[in-house]
Amino acid sequence: MGPPTRTPTIADLLRLLGSGPNGPILLALGPGPLRTRNLTQHIQHCTPRTVYRHLEELEPLRLVERQSREEAPSHVTYSLTQPLGRDLFHLLEEVAAPLLGAPPEAENGAMAWARFSLLAELWETGLLEHLSSESRTATELASLLRDLSLHQIGHRARRLSAADLLDERDSRNPGRRYSLSPRARRSMALVAGLGRWRRHVIPRGAGLTAAETAMLLRVALPLVRLPQHAGGRLGLSVVARDDHGETETESLIATVEQDGAVRCQPDEPEPDTKPSGWARATVRTWLVALLDNRRDRMRVGGDPALVGACLSQLHECLR
Secondary structure (H helix, E strand, O other): OOOOOOOOOHHHHHHHHHOOOHHHHHHHHOOOOEEHHHHHHHOOOOOHHHHHHHHHHHOOOOOEEEEEEOOOOOEEEEEEOOOHHHHHHHHHHHHOHHHHOOOOOOOOOHHHHHHHHHHHHHHHHOHHHHHOOOOEEHHHHHHHOOOOOHHHHHHHHHHHHHOOOEEEEOOOOOOOEEEEOHHHHHOHHHHHHHHHHHHHOOOOOOOOOHHHHHHHHHHHHHHOEOHHHOOOEEEEEEEEEOOOOOEEEEEEEEEEOOOOEEEEOOOOOOOOOOOOEEEEEEHHHHHHHHHHOOOOOOEEEEOHHHHHHHHHHHHHHOO
16 A cells, blocks of 8 residues: 555644544544444444445555455455554544543544544634634734634634634623633644654654644643742743754743743743743654653753643643
8 A cells, every 4th residue: 555645734634533434433443353334333423335435535544454355255344554543543542532522432423523623723724823822802813814804713713612612702892702712722632642643654754843832832831720830930942853954943931820820922932031940852752741741851941840840730631
């Protein structure tokens, strides 16, 4: 079986999992190979014909493989490939629950899986980035996102709110404001996992860019509460090499408010801004820290207790 024709982006992978029965197919095949008829019985919200069609799409992507038995009685068996299919199954099994809203069983309905496609919209349109640190009105978002009209933003915001990926606050002045929901922020575990999984198809890459990893951190950090470190300032840096071998660094500053909430500054940190504690690491090391709570290759300075408490709790919030 040949390699995929194009390296899938994070948004591509999210849409793949949110399309029809693709996610449930991967989960159903996790325990072991299934004959086609048995597989369709595991996926109750789609017709057998739809399941067959999506199996034909997953096979060229090297996620599932088909084995035919010609002698009587003939039958077809599907299984997950190794390592691509099985690793994606384990990722779904371990971290998809916060996005689905329930244990990621194969019979979950289409509405739950549709959140993957909606998260892809958040990720690639820029909505996730501009809502990562503060709430905004549709008018404010329209001024930041030149490719989307006010009407398009309003339509997307309503769909994302209905899927519990955005929270709405209605006020007369300055108007209805949108912010990322806790579910959307916790879904960064899935994005981190997909980034690590992408190394199967881009073996020399890190899975995510430095900018994508920094955005993931900005989105997830408000989940953390550190009342014992109120007033502290965190400086976090992500380092990666681009396609030309140049070093790319993305940095952010987060402040621990008096109630313990962690608030990321929406703008780039000032050169003379000195954090109480800081951490600097490559994309791969950040993904290991977020997903596995291992920080042995991370450079840490300043207040180690502040940095350690933040990263440990961030890992717990994304589990």
